[in-house]
Amino acid sequence: MKSPLVAALLLALALPAGAALAAPPAAPAAAPASLAAESPADAQFRAIYEKEWAWREAGGGEASEDGDGPANATRMPDVGAAAQQGRLKVWDDVLAQLDKVDPKALSAENRINYAIYRDQVFNLAAEVRLRAYEMPFNADSSFWSNLSFMARREMKTAQDYRNYIARLNDVPRYFDQQTENMRAGLKRGFSVPRAVLDGREVSIATVSELKDPTQSPLYAPFKKLPASIPAAEQAQLQEQARQAIGGSVVPAFAKLRTFFVSEYVPQARTTLAAEAMPGGKAYYKQQIHEYTTLDLTPQQIHEIGLKEVARIQAEMNGIIQQVEFKGSFAEFLTFLRTDPQFYAKTPDELLHRAAWISKRVDGVIGKYMTLPRARFTIVPVPPDIAPFWTAGRGGMGTYWLNTYNLPARPLYNLPALTLHESDPGHALQGALAAEQGEQPAFRRNNYISAYGEGWGLYCEKLGVEMGIYETPYEDFGRLTYEMWRAARLVIDTGVHHKGWTREQALSYLRDHTALSEHEVTTEVDRYISWPGQALSYKLGEIAIVRLRAQAEQELGDRFDVKAFHDAVLSQGSVPLPVLEEQIQAFIAQRKAAAS
Template sequence: MKLSLLAVTIGLGFSLLACSKPQAPTLTKDNQPNNTASVSQQQSPDARYLALVDSYFTDYVKLEPIFATFVGVNDYNAQFGGDLTEDYLKARHELNTRYLAQVKEIGIAQLPADLQLSYALFVYDRQMALVDETFPARFMPISQFHSTVITMVQLGSGESAQPFNTVQDYQNWQQRVAGFIDWLQLAQNRMNEGIASNVVLPRVLVERIIAQLDAMLTKDVTQSVFYAPIKRFPATFSSEEQAALTKSYIDMIGQQLLPALMGLRDYFKHSYLPKSRGSDGWSALPNGKAWYQHLANAHTTTTMPVDEIHQMGLNEVARILAEMDNVREQVGFKGDLKAFFTTLSSEPQYFYREPSGLIEGYMALKTKINQVLPQYFNVMPKADYVVKPVESFREQSAAGASYESPAVDGSRPGVFYINTYNLKAQPKWGMTTLSLHEAAPGHHFQIAIKQELTGVPEFQRFSGYTAFEEGWALYAEYLGIEMGLFSDPYQYFGKLSDEMLRAMRLVVDTGLHAKGWSRGQAIQYMKDNSPMAESDIIAEVERYMAIPGQALSYKVGQLKILSLRSRAEKALGDKFDIKAFHDQILTSGSLPMAVMEQKIDRWIAASQV
């Protein structure tokens, strides 16, 4: 997969004081790619490799200015980027082609073990990126689950990666917004190309996007999320600076940004919706079957056929159902498993009455989990995390929870987002496993530790593979058993319920996109096999429709990490150290499954000596 934003929009590659339109970012100031050929052939292979990948990272952040902001490179905070332009697509292709050819000139055999790992990661990235280009994802640049629009709302709120500490910061954001407004029109042009090519979104997803855009529109500019930084001026700003910025932001939001978003909403409502498709799966698109297999491979970082993944899911669903029934018997419930599901998903004692209670409950869990983490980890993140509710504009279609990485410079903690829109979708018995997954030691540990790594190339700190990241988070849920956090059978049922969700994803995602399942069929399957709230199930199924293949990565990644741990335990016996194993998993960044396996096998061999 490509370099990632490491945020709630993880894995996506996705400016106005009356300033002129910003230019699309160039690879260097003279519009030429960085001259990697200047790396001396007289250098050692190690030095040549490190110089090459550092040069790549420098070129990449110039091409992707929003990504640069997320990883703490603030040189491009006024630029938006042109990820849908022909110039951008050409530059991206040349970037990957050029660096792939140059890294192969060095050769992996000349490098030490740690750089061989990095080399394999770099080559995999470039090769997958070039395959990505063969499919027309640019024709569907917006979905209800992730999009540049959502990213810009989060940045513009002042509570994400975009800094709002100086007057220049505020002006930088205005310039970036100007680029975003241009992008909104370009996105419509690309979607028109999609209409002409029969590459369009399912109708129900378009309806969700329209509702999201409606929620962003407001007649009172001061109530817009984009106005929020004006309400939180730094104390160092003079009254004159505050007045000038307030006026320019009101003009920008009211006269330019909100009309542009309204134009996008009207486009979706009147032009795109009538052309959207009634089918739900990716296989209905031109070359959709091959496209979906590629997406499944990319997200799982395997070559597993989708039929094999589907069967794996069916097997896991059957196993977990049996364990759930054991819990039902353990707590003395007299009805069958389906009645147990109904009770757990409906009776008031299993839910909070107020959103504030739910958030406070997760903060208490944070304290409890933090007390036992040192027994299982040598390496822990320096950055903390906070718990926040999902923003109101996206709460109706957002997942139940998500995680956003801390600022790379340590100025902002990670965020564990909880969707408080429907408290009946947030049962108390599911809180322990959800916290383990999204926060510590799940996403927060893996992503924050990766950002804090030293002695590895920059691209390696910020690359992202869904199978590794989600596989680790699901492994973190499993680890909760050993940590003694599931002594309450209801909390253990919550762990099984979340594991069931990931198993059902294998069945439903492949069912939708490879086996002709309808949205309704997918929803019914999840109702029949879990106690999830219907609103949560609908949001999940529509998420799979929007980002096919991503949901496959959780179980595939978890099962691989568990199999590698089992292999190490058998090989090392009394020498096996759980802390050392976790160090191996977490201290090289996010890895494709095959590369991770190579690393663990080397560690096992070295530990046997």
């Protein structure tokens, strides 16, 4: 049976049916019932998720994205094979317990929670079951580079800093476990493809060759310690941090670099497709499910991508006519990639332009959605990871802007990038999700790519209504970004299902977008080494755009864009089938109120 969302996607794009629900149907949200009024089923469900979440938060579950553990942890996570299988046992047991809960007996609110939580645990278990931990990095992100984000965690007391130093001293053990996992992956042919590994050791070498520990981003928290810590203790903490970085972290990076260059790269697989690996078809199917929350087939996704590419191309052609450019589409792309008027001359110029765009958004955003209390800052991407990172990335509190290689960072793309990564995109959505105090912690502290990235891409389009794009070139940049996400559907499935070569993928992205050659290369390598993740953006955005169009049509003059956005954002981060159910309920409630 198809979910309503999958059915709508396939119908809208004239594709064959056949996708299944990613989560059980969710009913409209209701006010939380007091614990005293809980039904036995609600109490049973709450006991399951509270116990598992407490275990996960205490460090029993998977490590966070930055490789760090709980705030009071004195060691890095245990990522060894035995610990991974221990986690799988817990999650399989949780799934078995959830199967004994009748979703129909739950409150309306808990039916939503159940759908979200079960899929969350299912994905965690599947990742371990498929031994995805044996490939703990890709061309975009890695466990060693993500350590730099560990230093951004708030620390207030001397004990906080001592815990952090203890974790730094535990990096060698953590790296050794990751290395053993990667060796196991190599042995069974489960690795990042060799074709995208050239130059990736640079981010390791940056640390392994460090002479002065105080120049490491990991030392940054010690440059200005809280005044509440006595001066003598501050000096002691600073010395201990220097010793930890110089004596533990740097040697661990040097050892990792030797392994990476002498073992990993020479033994990495020569194929590209995820489906070409042992168990690859099951792995790619699960990656699609995890990142899209839908059970579409690779072929269905490929067809959606081709149709979106054709639609966006027509809009791009319209802008070329508008600016009266005389030449072919390829010549227009060359003009955009090479004319100096479109590029910042200094990193500060790029940062300042992004800040100006974000302040212009501040001037109108209140008309479109309820704002969170939290704000965000704009900072450059750390230099050790910048060469292989995307143009920018955002989340609650921070918008990282990549100032590396300025000729690859066109200003005409900056409005779309800023809308996506800061407000009203990731920074705003993440802040609002954190403020949903009535929701269980497993929802507030979870990020579902199809929802979050779909919202980010939708915000790029919303910028047209908000008046953020000031020139046809900036609007073309918006379309380039939308084309980029549509092309991902074609490229990701082309590589991992249809057997495309790297050059085919590069040519497709190069020929359809105004992305710089640097970005074309880093992005394609990201898709090759990170199957499925790139699919979440466009599929999520298609769902939100379609739901808004339905709300506008059915509510007519009673449609309120701010109320619609609040309905989407109040969900936190949810699978697309859950969002579908919730917005259908929102439309029905609005119609009932009007009548």
